[in-house]
Amino acid sequence: MRQLCFAAAETPQGFQDLWSWSLPRLRKEFGWPASVLSSFDRYRASHGLAPCIEVPIDVLLPCDPSWPACFEKLERPPLSIQWHGRRGLLPLLSSQQAVAVVGTRRPSSHGLRMADKLGRALAQAHWPVVSGLAEGIDAVAHRACLRAGGSPVAVLGTPLQRVYPTEHRSLQKEVGQVGLLMTELRDSERVTRSSFALRNRLLVAVTKAVVVVECPENSGALRSASMARSLGIPVWVVPGDALRASSQGSNALLQSGALPLNNTQDLIHQLGAGPCICSVEDGDSFALKSERPLIPNPVQTHLLKLVDDDFSFDEMVQALQFNPERVAAELLKLELQGLVVAQPGLRWRSL
Template identity: 45%
Template sequence: MIVGRRSWWWTWLQVPGVGISRIKQLEQAFGSLQAAWWAPAEQLLALPGVGPSLLAGRDQLQQRASALPLPVPPKVLLPSDLAMPPALMALPQPPAALFWCGRGALWPLLRRQQAIAVIGSRRASPYGCRWAQQLGVALAAAGWPVISGLAEGVDAQAHQGCLEAGGTPIAVLGTSLERVYPRHHQRLQSQVGRRGLLISEQAPGAPGLRGAFAKRNRLLVAMAQAVVLVECPQRSGALLAAQIAWSLQRPLWVVPADSDRASAAGSNGWLNQGATALLDPTQLVEALGPGPLQPLALPQRPDPSPLLSALGSGASFEALQRRLHLSPGALAQQLLHHQQQGWIEALPGLCWRPRHTEIDLPVA
């Protein structure tokens, strides 16, 4: 986007009630957004849908501003910026602007849809939360950024698992960036912002809007290569996200649950509509292949004995990290490798134990 046009786009966005459709209408009618700004009132009012409120908003902004056009703040993406993901602009309702904080180097990955969305209920059962956390770990170990909404339940557990495995979480918020919802996610939101990316369609200082949480679903789905629906009831915003994924032809995976589990009635229903059943996190990783942030490959002939020795009859992620002195990312990669080989199995609460099968474990 040309610098002058970019600044005028931002200036028009500060007029109450002006969005991307109105800006496009003004630019088409007057040839440029600058010309539209200085157009006489009667010419503006001649446009379909333009009323006195737009003129009043323009005039009030003009009186308050020390200079025009207004400068665009840092860490704001506008529609024609090179970093803006094309998939977002192809939506029926593309964003007029995106506000972000965190690692800007991740935007090229989102332009190429190189992230996996994990979605589900805010009131997920322990089963759903455990699944979301294990997905976060597995995807992080495979080098895939995990994108979700930072809401309670499935979203938070997916982000937490990703962080614990040294991965890259990306959160699309339903509030402005400086707000935290729910409030007890303050630490989690800060961690995501440091290690990954926080994205919002809501401008700083914008009031909380109930519909914004459902509206943001289209953004996180559009930027994803595939979507995993973990658990949700019949009435859930996650079902809207699943419908968007289906309409955008994104691969949709669903974690099955008991048929009489009310908290999974909505997600189970997608299994009858063509979604793919996900029975194990490694199934997803194998289907996706290595992610864009995959760490260096394990040696050709790894010796898993140190991990198995540290594991004993079973151990948590934190305990293994202390015993082996490995980074979260390196440990997550080894755990995923051992799980894929059938040597260990995952337990609730980010714990693992040796898998007692007829498969011979390699020895030192």
């Protein structure tokens, strides 16, 4: 496809000229084998000398001005891209003005909290958040980005019309409405296990930085990190519990030179302001803002910090020096405000 695009750019009428080339010239120019030439000749004969072939509006080809230029750095660039959502995000992806957040499908509570904080912090700093819409870290980062009014970008391992896992149907729909969905798989293509591994190269290629929140050994997130390094893209890693299998892969990345991410603000400070500030697409402003209301109650403010630090209920009681009934009442208020959600083991997670 790249050869065709380059050749078309050098002819007066582009692809129309290439369509009329003789088979010997096509063989000489592109080195196509006899089987490809035969298939092309039959296809050309069935469409005539002046075909009217329209590319669907939700399909990008390498010759399209909106085609992400960063894909050309890949050893195996996609032949086409199917997309749905805000077209205005495509130029940002082409210039790698986005941040990927990846990790395991089975994260710890610490991993969930960090993915949530990252998705929210990046959205508030006006950075598109890229992930794969998988279970675990991916989904949490996307949901946090959405709640903060951000721009989520999901690179799928399935065609656009399919949802995997099926539980993410509403999440995928919301990402497509507010942000962008993209895949290299056409609607008719079969999904295999390798489809999800292959999509990681596209996910990484459009980003300025890759953040690995938590992952075990042999995780797809490790392949994403390896791909990022090969493309010269910085890899940040959240240090994990050395005793948890779900952190073994991500901790190994730290030993091999990845940047440690102990605080989300360290990443934001390094990245600077994102590209979505005061951006406007089709007349609709999508400047980002946090949905978290101001909380005048100092007790609730302190509670939110304890929740983010993964304190248990008993530890909160001890830290605040209040009776359990008072702490439970304040936590209930935070739940009703949509600021925290209860977790097993008398713990809470901030939203």
